[in-house]
Amino acid sequence: xxxxxxxxxxxxMGVALDAQASEPYLTLASTTSTEQSGLFAELLPAxxxxxxxxxxxVAVGTGQAFEIARRGDxxxxxxxxxxAEEAFVAEGYGSERADVMxxxxxxxxxxxxxxxxxxxxxxxxxxILDALARIAEAEAPFASRGDDSGTHRAERRLWxxxxxxxxxxxxxxLGSGMGPTLNTAAAMGAYVLADRxxxxxxxxxxxxxxxxxxxxxxxxxxxxxVIDAERHSHLKHNLAAQWxxxxxxxxxxxxxxxxxxxxxxxxxxxxx
Amino acid sequence: MMPTSxxxxxxxxxxxxxxxxxxxxxxxxxxxxxxxAVLIAALVGLPLGAALALWRFPGRGLVIVVLNALMGLPPxxxxxxxxxxxxxxxxxxxxxxxxxxxxxxxxxxxxxxxIIAALTRxxxxxxxxxxxxxxxxxxxxxxxxxxxxxxxARFGLLTVILAGFGRASAEVGxxxxxxxxxxxxxxxxTTAIVLETGKGNLALALGLGxxxxxxxxxxxxAAHLLGETARRRLG
Numbered sequence: 001x002x003x004x005x006x007x008x009x010x011x012x013m014g015v016a017l018d019a020q021a022s023e024p025y026l027t028l029a030s031t032t033s034t035e036q037s038g039l040f041a042e043l044l045p046a047x048x049x050x051x052x053x054x055x056x057x058v059a060v061g062t063g064q065a066f067e068i069a070r071r072g073d074x075x076x077x078x079x080x081x082x083x084a085e086e087a088f089v090a091e092g093y094g095s096e097r098a099d100v101m102x103x104x105x106x107x108x109x110x111x112x113x114x115x116x117x118x119x120x121x122x123x124x125x126x127x128i129l130d131a132l133a134r135i136a137e138a139e140a141p142f143a144s145r146g147d148d149s150g151t152h153r154a155e156r157r158l159w160x161x162x163x164x165x166x167x168x169x170x171x172x173x174l175g176s177g178m179g180p181t182l183n184t185a186a187a188m189g190a191y192v193l194a195d196r197x198x199x200x201x202x203x204x205x206x207x208x209x210x211x212x213x214x215x216x217x218x219x220x221x222x223x224x225x226v227i228d229a230e231r232h233s234h235l236k237h238n239l240a241a242q243w244x245x246x247x248x249x250x251x252x253x254x255x256x257x258x259x260x261x262x263x264x265x266x267x268x269x270x271x272x
Numbered sequence: 273m274m275p276t277s278x279x280x281x282x283x284x285x286x287x288x289x290x291x292x293x294x295x296x297x298x299x300x301x302x303x304x305x306x307x308x309a310v311l312i313a314a315l316v317g318l319p320l321g322a323a324l325a326l327w328r329f330p331g332r333g334l335v336i337v338v339l340n341a342l343m344g345l346p347p348x349x350x351x352x353x354x355x356x357x358x359x360x361x362x363x364x365x366x367x368x369x370x371x372x373x374x375x376x377x378x379x380x381x382x383x384x385x386x387i388i389a390a391l392t393r394x395x396x397x398x399x400x401x402x403x404x405x406x407x408x409x410x411x412x413x414x415x416x417x418x419x420x421x422x423x424x425a426r427f428g429l430l431t432v433i434l435a436g437f438g439r440a441s442a443e444v445g446x447x448x449x450x451x452x453x454x455x456x457x458x459x460x461x462t463t464a465i466v467l468e469t470g471k472g473n474l475a476l477a478l479g480l481g482x483x484x485x486x487x488x489x490x491x492x493x494a495a496h497l498l499g500e501t502a503r504r505r506l507g
Contacts, residue, residue, distance in 0.1 A: 027371060027452075036471050040455075058371060058452035072360035073370050179470025204472030232360060234368070 025054040026239040029066075029074035031150055032177045033103075034222070035059035037197030037266055042259045047246055053239050061149030061177065069093065069225070072232035075240040077225040078247075080150040080195075085223045094225040100247050101256050101267040105154060105218040106199055107131055108185065108192045111209035115141070115189035118211055122191065128215040129162040136162075139170040141190035145181050146173030150220075155193045158217060182208070195220055197266040222267070224248070247271070283479030288486075294456075295480075299487065302460040305373055305447070306440040309380035313388050314433050316381075321392025322418045325400055336393065342386035347379075351446030354379040358450065371452040376460070379446035384436035391432040395425050430499050434492055441488055461487075 034040055035057055044055045058068065062079045069077050070093050078100065079085060088094045107128065111117050120138040125131035135142055144166070145152035159166055172190065174181050178198040185192040186206040194202075199210065226244050229237045246252045253269035260266070287295050324335065356362050358370040358378070369375045399421055400407075407417050422429065444462035451458030453467060461484045468477035 027454075032470065036467070056371065056452075056454045056457055058454060071362075072365070177470050179472060183469065183472060183474075202472040204474050234360060234366075 023054050024052060024236075024239060025056050026075040026236045026243060027056045027058060027073070028076045028078060028243070029058050029060065029064075029068045030078040031062055031065065031080060032059050032179065033080070033151070033195045033198045034078060036179055037195075037201045038261065039197065039256070039259050039267060043252075043255055046255045047243065047252070050246060050251060051242055053242060055243065061145075061147045062153070063148035069227055072227075072235060075227060075236045076243055077227070078222060079225070080220055080222045081153055082221050082223055084153070085225050088225060093228055093231060095228045096226040096244070097223050098244070098248055099221060099270055099272060100224045101222050101253075101269045101271075103196050103220050103222070103267050104213065105151065105193050105220055106196050106210050107212035108182070108194050108199060108208050109140075109211040110189040110191075110207050111211070113189050113207035120191065123211045125212055128158060128212065128217050131212045132158060132162045132164060135170075135191050136164045136166060141188055142166065142171050143181055143185040143188070143190040143192040144171060144173045145178065146175045147177065149177070151178060151193065151195055154220065158193070161217070197261075200261045200264060200266055221270075280475045280478030280482060283475045284482035284486075287479050287483055295483070297456065298459055298461055298464055299483070301373065301458075302441060302462075302484070303487070305376045305460060306380060306437060308377045309384060309440045310433060310437045312377070313381050313385040313436055317385050317388030317436075318392050318422055318429065319418055321389040321394075322396045322422055324389070324393045325396035325421075326414045326417060336390075339386050339390045339393070343390055345383060345386065346445070347383055347443045348445030348449065350382045351379050351449035354382060354446065354450050370450060371454060371458060373451070373458060375450040376447045376458060379450045380440040380443065383443060383446060384440050387439060388432055388436045391435065392422075392425075392429060395428045395432065396421050399425050427499050427503060430495055434495055437491065438488060441484070 030040075036059070040055075040057055044057070048054055058065075058074060060068065062081050062084070065074070065077060065079050066084060066088060068074045069088070077085075077088075077094070082099075085094070085097045089097050107122055109118055109120070109122060120131075120134040120140040122131040122134055125134055144155060172188075174184055176184065178194060179202065181192060182194060182198070182202050183204055184190070186204060186208050189207060191211075192208075196213075224244050224247050226240055227235055227237070229235070248271040253271055256267050256269040257265065324332070324339070354375065355370065357364050358367070358375050359365055360368075360370070369378070400417070403421070403424075407420065412420065442462065444466055447458070447460055448463050448466065451460070451463065453459050453463040459467075461480060465477045465480045465484070468474075468480065
């Protein structure tokens with residue numbers, strides 16, 4: 001058997017195994033925070049009801065999401081690193097980028113257990129930079145995503161702004177997603193910077209608690225990027241354009257505002 | 273699929289007894305993907321392993337060493353290689369297979385083909401050592417000996433195929449990368465377990481793990497019974 005018919009047969013089999021092959025769909029590369037918080041479970045059925053288009057979400061770190069889009073393996077992007085999104089458009093991979101919604105990062109840390117409650121005293125910090133300085137001063141364990149995700153990039157920018165170079169052994173780069181990082185932080189009583197959405201939906205908190213929030217620097221902007229039509233002609237640009245437009249429409253923005261966990265809204269629509 | 277109790281065992285029981293349609297779909301896809309991969313890998317790997325046992329050619333030792341080493345191929349490496357191959361920017365991108373169950377089948381075939389071929393080679397080589405003279409006296413050419421030897425070794429080869437199935441159904445790194453863990457499309461048992469662990473739903477994750485373990489045990493039990501029945505019939 002030559003490889004081509006063999007692959008074509010596999011492609012057919014893939015379609016046969018694909019329960020939703022007959023529906024129009026687009027592939028969205030997005031972040032773990034949007035998936036794991038449950039936002040997509042609310043948003044995507046509303047979009048499908050409005051347009052008949054199903055959205056298939058590949059939830060990865062922001063760095064990997066960009067790479068998937070760059071290679072032409074996703075039709076649209078919904079991520080949270082505005083600088084990188086603008087660079088992506090400037091490099092010609094994306095044709096358009098727009099603000100969709102915000103949430104914020106929160107500083108999580110031990111509120112009890114063997115490490116004691118808040119050993120670095122971040123709850124009394126005046127700002128997030130002060131809080132990070134206190135952690136570095138106390139050399140209290142800090143669990144970093146370490147995976148080049150949007151949250152990891154934001155965390156690195158905060159350390160830079162605080163003019164601190166965090167170092168091992170108290171600074172621990174885990175190379176994991178938000179959920180696994182929270183699991184590990186819970187097990188070792190470490191501080192961790194998390195997005196509010198994943199934290200709110202996270203079930204294995206043990207001694208962890210939200211210790212610091214509300215600084216302007218913790219603002220977390222999500223953006224939608226349309227992939228450039230000329231670079232990857234096989235992509236579903238028409239469907240992706242409808243998704244992008246719907247996210248920014250009154251209907252899409254309302255659906256984002258309506259999503260709550262335990263009565264608490266987690267994402268705040270801010271399309272212009 | 274909400275955990276109703278902190279106990280993984282009770283969660284697993286609830287998962288099974290409630291016949292949750294999402295869980296059923298995930299279980300069905302897991303089985304379809306892994307069984308398809310085992311079928312393809314067996315169709316290629318059994319004759320390949322047998323041929324490698326019968327033919328002598330320069331570099332044969334090296335081929336055997338490489339094949340044996342590939343049994344330990346890390347799933348995430350297999351996944352990455354298949355990802356780069358099937359990506360739109362890759363050499364086989366035009367088929368649009370990435371993030372489909374077809375891609376997951378390919379990744380699992382890459383993982384278990386070396387296992388099936390290498391273990392088949394070893395079993396057939398031993399068997400051929402015993403029967404070579406008999407087969408030669410029957411005037412059977414080497415290609416004709418392959419089906420005879422495979423049939424004769426079928427009970428041992430069943431275990432080989434089950435080893436391949438075990439690896440395929442337990443693996444997560446490769447299917448996560450090439451399937452994308454898309455809800456309702458490419459989410460299988462192992463990737464669902466990773467997702468629920470990430471959400472901190474540890475009881476639910478472990479419950480799903482128990483369900484997977486029971487499924488694999490049932491399949492192994494069925495294969496064992498099949499083998500035993502056939503063996504007894506042979507006397």
